[in-house]
Amino acid sequence: MRRYPRTGRGAVAPVAAIALLASACSPGSGPGGSGELDGVELTVAAKWTGAEEEGFRAVLDEFEAQTGASVSYESTGEDTGAYLGPKIEAGEPPDIAALPQPGLVDEYAERGELVPLSGAAATTLEEEYADYWQDLGTAGDETYGVLVKAAHKSLVWYRPDAFDEAGVQEPATWDDMVGTTSSTLSDAGITPFAMCGASGWTLTDWFENVYLSENGPESYDQLAAGELSWTDDSVVQSLETLADVWGEDDLMVGGRDGAVQTDFPSCVNQVYGQEDAAMVVEADFVAAPAREAGATVGENAVAFPFPAVGEDPPVVVAGDIAVAMTENEGVPELMAYLSSAEAQELWAEQGGYLSANSEVPTGAYEDEFTQGLAQTVLDAGEDVRYDLSDQVPSAFGATEGSGMWAILQDYLRDPGDPEGTAEELEQAASGS
Incomplete structure (x- = not known):
């Protein structure tokens, strides 16, 4: 049976001894603080753009004000690996990168391209993050990163006014959503879904939620680990389930052709700016572009849990793991700051953000809706x-x-052959 080449991800390694004085492990005492890093220049790379980038820049601005360092931000685009590869080959990696996949932590750690976590950042990880989150930045028996930005990916965002106009409620099951809710919206002249098909990662989110709910955590883990073939009947069944929506042109803005040409966050604007659709399936970070479109999160921009396809609704999470790629001056201090409750509370105030740090109070989020989402991330149970x-x-x-x-994306264009699509997935997974 095929297994993906991965290092182990068991118990988190013991935290390294603190090697720096407390004053060197955290930023100064406030804006305009110690100036301990005057003249130091640092670079951080992450995939965030738009409102997400603006929120992160507010955090970097505060670090600069407290320490005197100068931090430049580089957007990697959607393919973080493609961006970092040439930088690493040229011997010019960013000082810190936010990796959107634990698999990348494994890959870079195996090649010796990451600096193990130590000092105040390691202490913060051990003391303020649950084991579930600590494990994500671990490769083999070493810890390299901290989950600095979490994402709740089992959400369906919608416009309450559209639901009210059609006379529908939040659906609890998949059948309710694609049957009663969608058909009633359509009958009222409201297109049910905006799709973000040009951003392929959003389609994987649809699949993962359906697969987890339909087949359960054990099969999900086996598929992720390469212990279950992508041609398995469970995969074919989930693809067939997706076709309940993906196969119906009138359920999405622009039909399938339009869906596969619409990126994230343009799909969010189709719901909250243009009001062309009632719903969009995507994570909590929809909040930021929804605000940009003029919506108020918790009032006319709200979400319900991704509905149950099988017995239980799915809970899928994701996030961005900050790792050090150099040992340059100032890197330990910035890693410590980014992992801290102080920085993440400021980040939370910007919107479009969830923290996995248990010391960040839910009151840091500006509305009750986001506060509730934040709590679900902190309370993630064994089935997440x-x-x-x-x-x-x-x-x-x-x-x-x-x-x-x-x-x-090809399946969204034409979801008529789930068995063939499963075979393509298997071939891609095995590298053939």
Whole structure:
């Protein structure tokens, strides 16, 4: 049976002894603080753009004000690996990178391209993050990263006014959503879904939620680990389930052709800006572009849990793991700051953000709706699962124009052959 080449991810390694004085492990005492890093220049790379980038820049601005360092931000685009590869080969990696896939932590750690976590950042990870979150930044018996930005990926965002106009309620099951809710919306002249098909990762989110709910955590884990073939009947069944929506042109803005040409966050604007659709399936970070479109989160931009396809509704999470790629001056201090409750509370205030740090109070989020989402991340139980496409090798699960992204885009264009699509997924997963 095929297994993906991965290092173990068992118990988190013992935290390294603190090697820096407390004053060197955290930023200064406040804005305009110690200036201990005057003249130090640092670079951080992450995939965030738009409102997400603006929120992160507010955090970097505060670090600069407290320490005197200068931090530049580089957007990697959707394919973080493709961005970092040439940088690493040229010997010019960013000082810190936010990796959107645990699989990338494994890959870079195996090649010796990451600096193990130590000092105040390691202490914060041990003391303020649950074991579930600590494990995500671990490769083999070493810890390299901290989950600095979490995402709740089992949400369906909607416009309450559209639901009220059609006379429908939040659905509890998949059949309710694609049957009663969608058909009633359509009858009222309201297109049910905006799709973000041009951003292939959003389609993997649809698949993962359906697969987890329909087949359960054990099969999900086996599929993620390469212990279950992608041609398995369970995969074919979930693809057939997706076709309940993906196969119906009138359920999505622009039909399938329009859906596969609409990226994230343009799909969010189709719901909350243009009001062309009632719903969009995507994570909590929809909040930021919804605000940009003029919506108020918790009032006219709300979400319900991804409905149960099988017995239980799914809970899929994802996130971005900060890792150090150099040992340059200032890197330990910035890693410590990014992992801290102080920085993440500021980040939470910007919107479009969830923290996995248990010391970040839910009151840091500006509305009750987001506060509730934040609590679900902190309370993640044993049935929650990390984004499957982010667990497999990035060449298969997280590369634009190939692997899962491209295959599911093709399936969205024409969902008439689930068995053939499953075979394509298997071939891509095995590298053949």
